[in-house]
Amino acid sequence: MTTWNDFAASEPDFSRRVRELFTSHKHHTMATLRKDGSPRISGTEVEFADDGLALGMMGGALRITDLRRDQRIALHSSTADPNEDPALWLGDAKIAGTAFEIEKRDDPPGSHRFLIDINEVVITRVGTPADHLVIETWHPGCGFRRIERR
DSSP: OOOHHHHHHHOHHHHHHHHHHHHSSSOEEEEEEOTTSOEEEEEEOOEEETTEEEEEEOTTOHHHHHHHHOOEEEEEOOOOOOOSSGGGOOOEEEEEEEEEEEOOTTSOTTOEEEEEEEEEEEEEEEOSSSSSEEEEEEETTTEEEEEEEO
16 A cells, blocks of 8 residues: 555655645545446545545545445546646646545544545646647556656
8 A cells, every 4th residue: 555645755746746736726526436336426625634645524425435335536636727828737637546534533523534545646738849648657566657648
């Protein structure tokens, strides 16, 4: 298992850019798996805390049941429309991993908190010149990789 802090220590520049994409907006998209295996998409907020990448959820949320049954999760940062110059678009970030529930004493009653172990981190953006995509990925055991797609 790789925590956000482990990933950030191994790839400080890449993790900084991923974090900037996630913290530039408050709301993001999260995917979990329903009981029948179909995807559930939910809005969420993320927190880069001392103990890692965390998600808070209100009691009764169906995604809590999803994560207790199947810990796999995917997060997608908000995507801002590019300016007229697509090369100025910072891109978007995605994180995939597994979520595990923890208890925190200072969380509101009835709320739930999950930390994410990282399986994959991706930034996709337009390259320079703006005639191709740049896809940067990181996986535990494989490290950082950059792909250009025309």
